[in-house]
Amino acid sequence: xxxxxxxxxxxxxxxxxxxxxxxxxxxxxxxxxxxxxxxxxxxxxxxxxxxxxxxxxxxxxxxxxxxxxxxxxxxxxxxxxxxxxxxxxxxxxxxxxxxxxxxxxxxxxxxxxxxxxxxxxxxxxxxxxxxxxxxxxxxxxxxxxxxxxxxxxxxxxxxxxxxxxxxxxxxxxxxxxxxxxxxxxxxxxxxxxxxxxxxxxxxxxxxxxxxxxxxxxxxxxxxxxxxxxxxxxxxxxxxxxxxxxxxxxxxxxxxxxxxxxxxxxxxxxxxxxxxxxxxxxxxxxxxxxxxxxxxxxxxxxxxxxxxxxxxxxxxxxxxxxxxxxxxxxxxxxxxxxxxxxxxxxxxxxxxxxxxxxxxxxxxxxxxxxxxxxxxxxxxxxxxxxxxxxxxxxxxxxxxxxxxxxxxxxxxxxxxxxxxxxxxxxxxxxxxxxxxxxxxxxxxxxxxxxxxxxxxxxxxxxxxxxxxxxxxxxxxxxxxxxxxxxxxxxxxxxxxxxxxxxxxxxxxxxxxxxxxxxxxxxxxxxxxxxxxxxxxxxxxxxxxxxxxxxxxxxxxxxxxxxxxxxxxxxxxx
Amino acid sequence: xxxxxxxxxxxxxxxxxxxxxxxxxxxxxxxxxxxxxxxxxxxxxxxxxxxxxxxxxxxxxxxxxxxxxxxxxxxxxxxxxxxxxxxxxxxxxxxxxxxxxxxxxxxxxxxxxxxxxxxxxxxxxxxxxxxxxxxxxxxxxxxxxxxxxxxxxxxxxxxxxxxxxxxxxxxxxxxxxxxxxxxxxxxxxxxxxxxxxxxxxxxxxxxxxxxxxxxxxxxxxxxxxxxxxxxxxxxxxxxxxxxxxxxxxxxxxxxxxxxxxxxxxxxxxxxxxxxxxxxxxxxxxxxxxxxxxxxxxxxxxxxxxxxxxxxxxxxxxxxxxxxxxxxxxxxxxxxxxxxxxxxxxxxxxxxxxxxxxxxxxxx
Numbered sequence: 052x053x054x055x056x057x058x059x060x061x062x063x064x065x066x067x068x069x070x071x072x073x074x075x076x077x078x079x080x081x082x083x084x085x086x087x088x089x090x091x092x093x094x095x096x097x098x099x100x101x102x103x104x105x106x107x108x109x110x111x112x113x114x115x116x117x118x119x120x121x122x123x124x125x126x127x128x129x130x131x132x133x134x135x136x137x138x139x140x141x142x143x144x145x146x147x148x149x150x151x152x153x154x155x156x157x158x159x160x161x162x163x164x165x166x167x168x169x170x171x172x173x174x175x176x177x178x179x180x181x182x183x184x185x186x187x188x189x190x191x192x193x194x195x196x197x198x199x200x201x202x203x204x205x206x207x208x209x210x211x212x213x214x215x216x217x218x219x220x221x222x223x224x225x226x227x228x229x230x231x232x233x234x235x236x237x238x239x240x241x242x243x244x245x246x247x248x249x250x251x252x253x254x255x256x257x258x259x260x261x262x263x264x265x266x267x268x269x270x271x272x273x274x275x276x277x278x279x280x281x282x283x284x285x286x287x288x289x290x291x292x293x294x295x296x297x298x299x300x301x302x303x304x305x306x307x308x309x310x311x312x313x314x315x316x317x318x319x320x321x322x323x324x325x326x327x328x329x330x331x332x333x334x335x336x337x338x339x340x341x342x343x344x345x346x347x348x349x350x351x352x353x354x355x356x357x358x359x360x361x362x363x364x365x366x367x368x369x370x371x372x373x374x375x376x377x378x379x380x381x382x383x384x385x386x387x388x389x390x391x392x393x394x395x396x397x398x399x400x401x402x403x404x405x406x407x408x409x410x411x412x413x414x415x416x417x418x419x420x421x422x423x424x425x426x427x428x429x430x431x432x433x434x435x436x437x438x439x440x441x442x443x444x445x446x447x448x449x450x451x452x453x454x455x456x457x458x459x460x461x462x463x464x465x466x467x468x469x470x471x472x473x474x475x476x477x478x479x480x481x482x483x484x485x486x487x488x489x490x491x492x493x494x495x496x497x498x499x500x501x502x503x504x505x506x507x508x509x510x511x512x513x514x515x516x517x518x519x520x521x522x523x524x525x526x527x528x529x530x531x532x533x534x535x536x537x538x539x540x541x542x543x544x545x546x547x548x549x550x551x552x553x554x555x556x557x558x559x560x561x562x563x564x565x566x567x568x569x570x571x572x573x574x575x576x577x578x579x580x581x582x583x584x585x586x587x588x589x590x591x592x593x594x595x596x597x598x599x600x601x602x603x604x605x606x607x608x609x610x611x612x613x614x615x616x617x618x619x620x621x622x623x
Numbered sequence: 624x625x626x627x628x629x630x631x632x633x634x635x636x637x638x639x640x641x642x643x644x645x646x647x648x649x650x651x652x653x654x655x656x657x658x659x660x661x662x663x664x665x666x667x668x669x670x671x672x673x674x675x676x677x678x679x680x681x682x683x684x685x686x687x688x689x690x691x692x693x694x695x696x697x698x699x700x701x702x703x704x705x706x707x708x709x710x711x712x713x714x715x716x717x718x719x720x721x722x723x724x725x726x727x728x729x730x731x732x733x734x735x736x737x738x739x740x741x742x743x744x745x746x747x748x749x750x751x752x753x754x755x756x757x758x759x760x761x762x763x764x765x766x767x768x769x770x771x772x773x774x775x776x777x778x779x780x781x782x783x784x785x786x787x788x789x790x791x792x793x794x795x796x797x798x799x800x801x802x803x804x805x806x807x808x809x810x811x812x813x814x815x816x817x818x819x820x821x822x823x824x825x826x827x828x829x830x831x832x833x834x835x836x837x838x839x840x841x842x843x844x845x846x847x848x849x850x851x852x853x854x855x856x857x858x859x860x861x862x863x864x865x866x867x868x869x870x871x872x873x874x875x876x877x878x879x880x881x882x883x884x885x886x887x888x889x890x891x892x893x894x895x896x897x898x899x900x901x902x903x904x905x906x907x908x909x910x911x912x913x914x915x916x917x918x919x920x921x922x923x924x925x926x927x928x929x930x931x932x933x934x935x936x937x938x939x940x941x942x943x944x945x946x947x948x949x950x951x952x953x954x955x956x957x958x959x960x961x962x963x964x965x966x967x968x969x970x971x972x973x974x975x976x977x978x979x980x981x982x983x984x985x986x
Contacts (some may be wrong), residue, residue, distance in 0.1 A: 182634045254867070522714035525675050526772075528701035529708045530779050531731035536702075 059096030072534050073450045080446045082452075084461040087502045090485070091476030092468065095195040098479055099319045126210065127328065130285070130296060131278040133214045136553040140272045141218065141316055142225025145371065150233035151259075153357045154368050163375045164223050169606045170383060171563035171580065172220045174599045177587060178382030179216050180287060181389050181596070187396055189385075216284045219378035222276060225270030232266035233259075238356055251358065265340070272336040275623040279329050280469030282566040287587070297325040298471040298566070305475070305570060315478055322472040333467050333549055335473045345539035383603070390597035406618035408597035412586075418598060419577065422605070428493060428578060429561035432500035435555040439501065440508030441550055445542075447509075448516040466506035470566035473503055477571065491573025504560065508553030515549030516542075555613060562606055626651035626782065626815050627672070632681035634667055641667045642678070642840045654809055656786075656826035660863070666817045669787050671819070673708055674701035685783060704733070707784035711791050713768040715760045721747070721771050721916030722756045722854045728779040746774045749808065757785030773805070779813065800910045823864050827851070835860055858977040861907055865907050868913070868946045871979060872904040879904060881921065883942025888921050895976055903979035910936070910949040912972040915961060919968035925961050935937040935960070939967065 068155050100106060114120055149152050149161065167175075182190040183205045191203040198204075198292055204210060240262065244254045282298040289299060301318045308314020389395065391404040412418045429500045443462045447455050465473055477499045482490035489495040519542060527537040543550075565580030586595035625648035634642040641664040649655045659665050670676035672683060674690065677698060682692040684705065690699040707728075708714075709813075715724055722743055729739045747753045750770040760768055769789060776784045786805070790798045806829055809816050820826055826833050827848045834845045837859050844856040855861035872879040872890055879894060880887040882903075890906075898904050923941040935955045936947040946969070950958075961967055 106747070290940035421939060520714065522710040522712055523716060524716040525673070525701070526708060526710060526716075526775070527727070528675070529673050529704070529706060530775065531702045531705070532727070533702050536731070541716055545716075 061239050061427040072538075073452075075596060076442060076452055077446050077452045079272060080439075080443045084443065084458065084505075087439075087498060087505065088461050088465055091473065091480045091498075091502065093320050094479035094484070095254075095319045095476045098316050099323045099453075101293065102316075110316060110320045111323065113322060114317055119295065119300065120285075120297075120321065120324065122329065123295040123297050124292060124324065126285075126289075127279055127296040127298075127325075129215065130210060130213055131275050133210075133333075134217045134272050134278045137214070137276045138218050138222040138274045138595040139225050139267060141222040141374075142270060143229055143267060145222070145226050145375075146229035146263075147255075148231060148367065148371055149424050150230045151358055152360050152364075152367075154360060154371065156368060156372060160371065160375055160547070160564050164182060164226065166379045166383065167220050168559065169610065170379075170603060171283065171480065172216070172281070173565050173580070173584065174386055174603070175220060175382045176213075176216045176284040176287035177422065177583075177595065178385040178389075178453065179207050179212070181227075181395070181592060183212065189399065196364060210296070213285050213288050213294070216276055216288065217281060219382075220284075220454070221274040224273045224277070225267060228266040228270035228273075229263050232263045233335065238261055242356065264377055264498050268339045269336075272332065272339065276329060276332050276336065279332055280325070280471070282469075282471055283568075286569075286584075295323060301471050301475065302570060315475065316529055318475045322469075322475050327473055329467060329469060338607055357424035384597045386599045386603070388596075389593055392593050395592035398425075398490060408593045412535070412594050412598050412601075416575045417577060421577045422463065422601070423581050424493060424576055425564075425579035428496055428500060429558045432497055432504060435497075436501050436504045436557050437508045437512075437554045440510075440553060441512040441546065442506050443505075444509050444516055448513055462509050463506045465502045469562075470499075470503055470569065474499055474567035474570040477502070477567070491576060493576050495569045496568055496576060499571055500561050500564065503564075503567060504557040506574065507556040508550070510529055511549045511553040511556060512546060515546040521544050551613070555610070559606060559610065562609075563602060625649060627817065628682075628684040629668065629672070630682040630684070632668065632671055632683065633845035634671060634676060635676045636663070636667075640840075642671075645840065645842060647680075647834055647842060648846070649815060649817055651815050652813045653831040654806070654818055654829055656818045656820060656833045657836065658820055658823050658826040658833060658863070660838050661821050663836045663838050665836060666787055667819070669708075669785050672704075672785060673706055674699060697781050705780050705782075707846045708877075709769070709772045709776050709784065709786040709789045711788035713760075713765070713772045713792075715763075715768045715771050715775070717760050720757050721763070723758070725774050725778055728775065729984055732857045742778065743955065746777055747864065749777070749811075750774045750804075756972035765793055766801065769793065769801060772919055773808070777812070777814070781814055783815045783817070784786030785817045785819070788821070789818075790825065791820075791822070798825070805829065810929055823851075827864075835863065855975065858905070858907070858975075858980075861975050861977075865949060866910055868908045868910065868952060870906050870908070870944060870946075872906055872939075872976075874901050874903070883944055891920070892974060898976055898978060903978045905977045906971070907975045907977065908946075908971045909973065910947040911951075912974070913939075913946065913948045913952070914970050914972060915948075915958065915967045916970040917968045919970045921969045922966055923969055924966055925963055928963055930959065937961065939969065941969065 054329075071321070099111060100108070103295065134430065145160070149157050180188070182188050184191065185203045185206040185208055188203065188205075188207065191205060194200060194204050195202075207215070229469065236259075241254050241258050245251075249257065280298060281296075282302065285296045286299045286302065289295060290303075295303065301321045304321065305314045305318045355368075384541070388399045390408055391406070392399060393403050393405050397403045440462070443458060446452065446464075447459050452458075468476075477495055478490070481495050481498060482488055508600045523545070524537050524541055527541045528534070534541060563580055565584055566577065568578040568581050569584060572578060579598070583595050583598050583602065586598060606614070626648040628649045628716070629645060631641050632645045633640070633721070638835075644669065645664075646669075646691045647657075655920075657665050657668070667830075667941065671678045672685075678693065680693050681691070681694075682689060682693070685704065685898060688696055689695070691697060691706050716727075719727070725743045725746060729742060734742075744753070744866065746757060747786065750773055752767060752774065752981075755763060755767060755771075760771070763771065773784075773786075776786075789805075790801045793801060802825055804886075805816070818826070818829055823835075828837045830848065832845060833848065833851060835843045835851070837843050841878060843940050844860050851864050855864060861867065864957075870881045872894075873882040873887065875887060875889075879890045879899075881890050894904065921941070923939040925937050925942050925945065926945070927938040928940065929936045929938075930952075933952055937950065939946045939948050948969075
């Protein structure tokens with residue numbers, strides 16, 4: 052027989068009431084989600100419907116019937132629908148081009164697609180504002196001068212402007228979904244149609260398109276939901292012209308009231324409306340996604356036959372690349388250039404370039420402070436969400452206690468709740484009404500970040516845990532490892548890459564976050580995003596751009612460091 | 624005294640009762656093969672032995688130790704049972720090298736570094752994987768990963784190893800080789816092996832003892848390979864263990880006749896008395912128990928003949944039935960090769976009689 056080094060063999064062999072590790076983890080997951088997710092959301096509902104402890108619909112009715120609310124709602128829906136329609140068209144076009152044709156420069160284009168992930172949308176909006184602002188935009192002025200026009204030909208401060216900028220950030224959603232579906236599709240399906248006598252065009256229409264329809268609708272709905280909740284772009288482009296969406300209206304109501312309780316209550320009421328709108332979109336998403344899906348799309352990757360574009364190859368390449376460059380590179384370059392210019396409006400020529408903007412922003416105490424705050428917040432939110440998300444994922448995937456479904460809903464809930472709404476809930480919950488006042492501290496922002504990004508890491512960890520076959524853990528148990536040791540030696544190392552990528556899925560957006568922080572920051576807790584937003588709000592365009600450039604460089608540097616560190620381990 | 628004992632194990636997944644009062648014993652230093660169709664509860668039984676499932680009722684002993692008892696509320700956790708396991712999907716940890724995989728159970732037992740190194744090297748020698756000591760699993764083939772899994776199981780225990788469909792994921796040639804190696808390894812080490820499979824061939828190759836389970840989780844027969852082939856306990860075992868031809872006997876007056884659809888041929892062989900109750904009888908014959916005999920009144924037509932090297936396989940049409948007949952090459956050479964399309968007489972050497980399952984065959 053094997054000698055065991057533990058002394059308590061007999062004792063532990065007898066069953067008794069012990070608190071198991073699984074039990075502790077389950078309880079912890081529920082408790083943390085309660086604090087981070089359930090309390091803020093219930094506070095919104097509570098304050099929207101109860102006034103001084105009594106149920107009342109007055110606030111809701113008052114807010115919902117205002118013209119400003121109704122126009123904000125229509126704007127929100129209009130923008131989201133337009134972005135979804137055009138984003139889907141652009142996304143599918145690029146997916147087909149890169150996934151199924153012999154167009155050159157695929158690698159270059161794929162690289163360009165990754166840039167929007169590092170480039171915050173509100174910075175993009177800022178850049179386009181600098182270019183196409185109705186009064187002083189660089190491009191507008193150049194067009195007016197060149198063609199002798201009286202008024203600006205293009206105005207980015209419009210619904211269409213907002214749609215355009217959001218579009219350039221959201222079309223990759225559809226692109227990613229569709230290109231991966233195209234890559235996983237069994238090429239024999241198309242080949243057999245060709246052999247059966249169908250022409251290229253017919254194959255695309257009758258075979259390819261229907262097969263990737265589920266992927267298209269999944270991506271499109273992702274755009275719809277993201278755009279409905281989006282704050283940054285309409286805030287930058289819309290405020291000046293009085294164009295409000297629901298998220299920006301909530302912000303305006305609260306900011307105008309100076310953070311008074313009445314303002315926050317109104318914000319809570321509007322939040323309910325926004326959640327309602329988003330819920331309808333989510334409901335549609337659920338309906339569509341559950342009905343779709345073909346098994347013909349295989350998990351393993353196959354090499355599809357590429358369509359020869361022949362004569363259209365070069366023109367299509369030029370069109371696609373120009374379009375991508377305009378959408379992706381122009382705003383980036385614009386931010387860097389304006390960050391160097393002596394004063395906003397001066398021509399962008401080397402003679403006008405200076406580093407004074409950088410000197411000025413770094414001389415101001417707020418800047419360093421905001422970078423520090425953002426780093427602290429993103430790293431800690433990343434780490435906490437990563438651990439908590441993995442914990443929840445483990446409980447959901449492996450322990451499966453009673454109430455698993457509830458747990459899962461609780462953790463994904465904040466993802467479907469717009470950031471602005473979440474911020475309102477966090478204010479209501481953690482600024483004293485429950486006996487804890489975290490307002491004006493980093494903690495309140497941290498809670499909001501964790502709630503907002505938890506589902507990211509939960510999803511990646513969940514997917515990774517599903518890959519860890521139970522027999523791997525069971526083999527460890529039979530090899531003499533306890534439950535805890537199995538977790539430490541086997542499970543965690545196996546999902547570590549997913550946890551790290553989960554961290555980055557949180558760290559990067561948190562680094563450039565503006566939607567929740569803009570409501571939650573205090574005098575000493577400005578984040579990088581808020582600082583840029585504030586500089587721009589104060590009309591200091593070059594300084595805002597300079598800080599924006601700093602933010603982008605920071606994100607790129609950190610991203611590449613970790614990518615380098617996170618290489619796969621190799622054997623001999 | 625048997626080495627491993629399952630006593631009256633009952634187990635249910637929710638509403639579905641998988642095992643009911645299941646008892647089985649394993650002798651020390653033998654290979655016990657547990658065979659049964661997919662979903663009959665073999666794996667559940669193994670998981671109960673390993674401590675990964677908790678039976679509702681029953682007791683399990685390994686040697687003198689009771690590792691599970693519902694009555695005495697004993698449930699030794701899996702890590703303290705010290706039973707080696709080889710899973711169907713290898714379960715070799717992909718993030719650890721071959722050496723780290725194999726050393727893991729030793730580390731958990733707190734052995735010294737030198738001792739671990741020595742034992743890892745010797746076990747790798749045993750499974751001929753010495754050259755791969757620092758490889759990661761994704762650099763190994765399926766068969767090599769399976770060897771690592773076996774080596775790891777040997778490090779967990781020299782006494783008892785459970786193998787749950789260990790070779791199912793390998794290709795046919797490799798399967799045969801692994802079976803041979805497992806047999807060889809067991810002979811050298813004397814380890815008791817509990818081998819789970821749905822493949823009766825593997826069981827016949829490997830098992831000192833074979834236990835067969837029916838689809839409902841019941842134990843049907845325990846015995847040696849000869850017992851199963853020559854004395855199958857019931858129709859399920861008979862059908863499960865190899866290729867079978869089934870024919871129907873119909874009661875005609877006081878005797879029985881072979882019903883081949885178009886005609887009735889009087890059955891020449893003796894029937895067991897218990898079945899002579901006026902109802903139809905199914906008769907099962909193995910392909911190699913049918914011989915060609917020109918004098919037999921049972922006449923069929925050879926539709927197809929396949930030469931397999933060591934034997935001929937014939938497909939013989941008998942009325943509306945098709946029979947598979949196997950003839951050793953030597954035999955075939957002696958009696959002369961039968962051409963496709965020719966008529967043959969058939970004699971059944973070792974028929975097994977069972978109560979008919981399909982009543983509609985006679986009306």
